[in-house]
Amino acid sequence: MGWSDEAEQGFPPQRHREPAALRQEILDELADHLALAAQRESESGVEDDRQIRARVLKRFGNPAAIARALWWGAMKETLMKDWIQISINAVICVALVGFMALFYRQMQTTNTALLNALNERPIAVEVTLPSVEFVFHRGSIEGPSAEGIEVNLIGKAFNEDTTTIKEKSDGRGRARFGPIRAGQYMIRLSDIQTGLLSVKEVTLYSNDEFQTIHVAVPPTTQAVLDVKSPLAQYDASEDVQLSMFMNPQWSYKDDSWYGIGRFVLVTSEGVFNTVLYLKRGDIIRPEEKLIQTYGNRLRFDNMNTHRPIKRNQIFPLRRGSRRR
Amino acid sequence: MDPKLLSGTVDMLVLQVVAPEATYGYRITQEVLKHSQGYFQLKEGSLYPALHRLERESLLKSNWVNADSGRRRKYYRITASGKKALEKKRIEWQKFSVGVNGVLGVPTHGLV
Numbered sequence: 001m002g003w004s005d006e007a008e009q010g011f012p013p014q015r016h017r018e019p020a021a022l023r024q025e026i027l028d029e030l031a032d033h034l035a036l037a038a039q040r041e042s043e044s045g046v047e048d049d050r051q052i053r054a055r056v057l058k059r060f061g062n063p064a065a066i067a068r069a070l071w072w073g074a075m076k077e078t079l080m081k082d083w084i085q086i087s088i089n090a091v092i093c094v095a096l097v098g099f100m101a102l103f104y105r106q107m108q109t110t111n112t113a114l115l116n117a118l119n120e121r122p123i124a125v126e127v128t129l130p131s132v133e134f135v136f137h138r139g140s141i142e143g144p145s146a147e148g149i150e151v152n153l154i155g156k157a158f159n160e161d162t163t164t165i166k167e168k169s170d171g172r173g174r175a176r177f178g179p180i181r182a183g184q185y186m187i188r189l190s191d192i193q194t195g196l197l198s199v200k201e202v203t204l205y206s207n208d209e210f211q212t213i214h215v216a217v218p219p220t221t222q223a224v225l226d227v228k229s230p231l232a233q234y235d236a237s238e239d240v241q242l243s244m245f246m247n248p249q250w251s252y253k254d255d256s257w258y259g260i261g262r263f264v265l266v267t268s269e270g271v272f273n274t275v276l277y278l279k280r281g282d283i284i285r286p287e288e289k290l291i292q293t294y295g296n297r298l299r300f301d302n303m304n305t306h307r308p309i310k311r312n313q314i315f316p317l318r319r320g321s322r323r324r
Numbered sequence: 325m326d327p328k329l330l331s332g333t334v335d336m337l338v339l340q341v342v343a344p345e346a347t348y349g350y351r352i353t354q355e356v357l358k359h360s361q362g363y364f365q366l367k368e369g370s371l372y373p374a375l376h377r378l379e380r381e382s383l384l385k386s387n388w389v390n391a392d393s394g395r396r397r398k399y400y401r402i403t404a405s406g407k408k409a410l411e412k413k414r415i416e417w418q419k420f421s422v423g424v425n426g427v428l429g430v431p432t433h434g435l436v
Contacts, residue, residue, distance in 0.1 A: 025388075028396045029349065033368060035395060036350040061369040069369070073376050 003034040003063060010064030011071055017078050026070045030063055130204045131178025132211045134187065136169045139216065145173030146217045148192055153177050155185025155204075180204065191217050334374045336417060337364065339402060339410040342384060346401035349375060375400060383409050 004027045011023055037056045046052050057063075132153075136146035149169040156162045160181065167175040185202045202213065341347065341355045352375075353366045378384040383406035391397040402410070425431070 025398070028388075029372070029398045030368075032348070032391070032395045032397050033350045033372075035393065059365075059368075061367060066369050066372060069373050070376055073373055073380075 003031040004028075007031065007063035007067040010062075010066070010068035012068070015075065015079070017082070018075060022071065022074055026067050026074075030067060030070075034060060034063065130180065130182060130209065130211060131176065132180070132202070132204060132213060133174055133176040133178075134167075134169070135212060135214045136173040136175070136189075137214060137216050138173075139218070141214050141216050143216065145169075145171065146191070147171050147173060149173070149175065149217055150190040150192070151175045151177075152188040152190075153180070153185055153202075154188060155180075155183055155202075157181030157183035178210075187215075189215070189217065333417070334366065334370055335378060336410065336413040337366070338371070338374055338378065339383065339406055339413070342400050343402045343407065343410060346387075346399040348397050348399050352400075378406070382406075 007027050007030045008023070034056055037060060038052050041052045041055050046055065060066075134151055136149045137143040138146040147169055151167045151169065153165045153167070154162065155164075157180070160183070165177055165180065167177060169175040182204050185204055187200050187202055189198050189200070198217075200215070204211070337356050338352060341352050341359075347355070349368070349371055353368070353371060356364045356366050375384065379386055379400070382403060384400045385403055386398050386400050388396050389399055
């Protein structure tokens with residue numbers, strides 16, 4: 001085995017950033033030194049090669065160990081940089097994995113909490129379902145109970161589709177709904193007696209308990225309607241036809257309903273219009289103008305201004321007192 | 325001699341031997357041995373690591389020469405920084421030896 005082969009055994013495996021000529025230069029330098037040492041031993045009179053070799057190595061030391069020390073000295077800085085870089089990368093990886101694990105655990109906790117909340121939600125809604133009762137009063141809140149009011153509760157429970165529930169007020173004016181889901185609702189009222197059709201918004205919250213909502217509906221006024229006949233010279237022995245159109249528009253103010261209606265007389269002489277301003281308990285009269293223009297007086301006793309008078313309804317005209 | 329006494333002076337001895345002219349490892353050991361009257365025997369296990377370290381510290385420079393034997397031979401020569409470092413080490417050594425001799429009662433002549 002030559003000097004180079006012996007020294008080469010001391011090298012560690014090749015590293016990726018190792019200079020290409022490093023190992024060969026170390027081997028060449030050591031081999032030259034050992035060869036010179038052997039030559040000197042030979043010149044000093046030692047003839048046996050094995051003895052020469054033994055004497056050289058005794059003085060020189062282990063060539064492999066020296067070669068490894070020189071290689072390490074040359075590569076130490078590079079290897080330390082590599083190790084530092086690897087250590088930093090490892091720390092970053094560990095931190096990243098730790099962060100991911102922490103994030104995953106936090107996400108799991110959040111998801112579990114959300115699922116629990118979702119699972120508990122229907123129970124909570126059922127517990128807090130409100131009931132609502134509408135109490136209808138004729139004319140004002142203090143008025144008598146209004147029976148027969150048809151109520152449509154049209155609404156949308158929170159996060160659900162729109163539904164419609166129908167009820168009719170009983171003899172005490174009460175229409176009860178529920179239990180129903182909390183949400184935004186609207187009530188639509190339909191009063192057969194007055195022809196009322198109105199809409200009102202109601203919000204029912206989940207924490208609300210039983211609610212009673214009082215609602216005033218227009219009065220069904222019993223009124224005496226004195227009408228001056230539009231006939232200037234009325235002397236017919238037979239009844240004449242008189243048509244009356246009543247279509248009041250009601251508004252609620254100061255706990256009372258007010259209506260503005262249109263009153264039309266249709267006779268053989270022509271069609272006559274006037275406007276009526278109605279209030280609860282009023283005696284309903286046509287305008288003065290009509291009275292002044294036409295002297296004859298027609299009287300409708302105990303007329304319900306809303307219910308009996310319908311569009312294009314025909315009333316028999318009774319003969320009244322004639323004035324000139 | 326005690327190797328511990330030599331270990332702190334290897335750099336200085338190497339720089340001193342290389343300073344006059346470029347030379348190589350084997351010859352350095354022989355020069356040190358000759359000038360110390362056979363007292364200093366530089367071990368190769370100390371010499372070559374010292375040579376390579378002084379080269380990395382830019383106190384020495386090296387080049388390869390093809391020798392008559394057909395082998396490559398690595399020659400070292402001192403740099404300007406090496407000369408300054410050698411001068412500094414020499415002064416330190418003189419102070420050190422004066423101090424040690426003073427303590428030991430050994431007379432010194434011509435040393436600072």
